[in-house]
Amino acid sequence: MKTLFSTIRKVFLSIESLFEPQLNLKSYRYPIIKIIVSVIIIPVAILRNQIFGVTDKTVSTILSFIFIPLGLGAIFCIGISGSELIIVSDNLDLEKKKYSKKLKHQPYSIDKIIFMVTQNDIIEIEILLENKIVKIGASSDCNRRTGAFFDKVYYIADTEYRNVEDFCVELEGTSKEGVFLVVSIDGVCVK
Numbered sequence: 001m002k003t004l005f006s007t008i009r010k011v012f013l014s015i016e017s018l019f020e021p022q023l024n025l026k027s028y029r030y031p032i033i034k035i036i037v038s039v040i041i042i043p044v045a046i047l048r049n050q051i052f053g054v055t056d057k058t059v060s061t062i063l064s065f066i067f068i069p070l071g072l073g074a075i076f077c078i079g080i081s082g083s084e085l086i087i088v089s090d091n092l093d094l095e096k097k098k099y100s101k102k103l104k105h106q107p108y109s110i111d112k113i114i115f116m117v118t119q120n121d122i123i124e125i126e127i128l129l130e131n132k133i134v135k136i137g138a139s140s141d142c143n144r145r146t147g148a149f150f151d152k153v154y155y156i157a158d159t160e161y162r163n164v165e166d167f168c169v170e171l172e173g174t175s176k177e178g179v180f181l182v183v184s185i186d187g188v189c190v191k
Helices: 002-018 029-046 048-052 059-100 110-120 163-174
Strands: 106-109 123-129 132-142 148-158 159-161 180-184
Touching: 002 048, 029 048, 029 059, 048 059, 106 110, 110 123, 110 132, 110 163, 110 180, 159 163
Parallel strands: none
Antiparallel strands: 106 180, 123 132, 123 180, 132 148, 148 159
């Protein structure tokens, strides 16, 4: 008898945990699974008599007592899971900030970065900008036969600049006192 009550208690605690947002989640998997299961339960709860082929009023009433709270719980669970998705996003952003603070980096002046970018046809520099790693640099196309580079562009994250002047203006606007914290150059960590 004691094990039966213990089992029932565990079942109720696990059901209760479905309706409380988990504050320490770092993966979207759990809330998405809860949303999918809830979305499946809702139409089953609404169409219960048609799905189970029930024509008897007593059985229909019993199913209503089971499925109406289940459907309402599923709707509530979708709301909780939506808040968990936001919590996961915030937790991941916090992890990135903690990670970026642990990264080794070296201060480089804008002049030094511009010199490296103008002297190399292809270069990628990772910098810390507002606790995020941002890629800046230059890229060019290459003629396979001659090995000559052409169509050089400069970039900051996803934004490309056709001339170095626009690239420099944007760099100066985003730097702190003319210095960037460089994490790596062409995939090699700075020391």
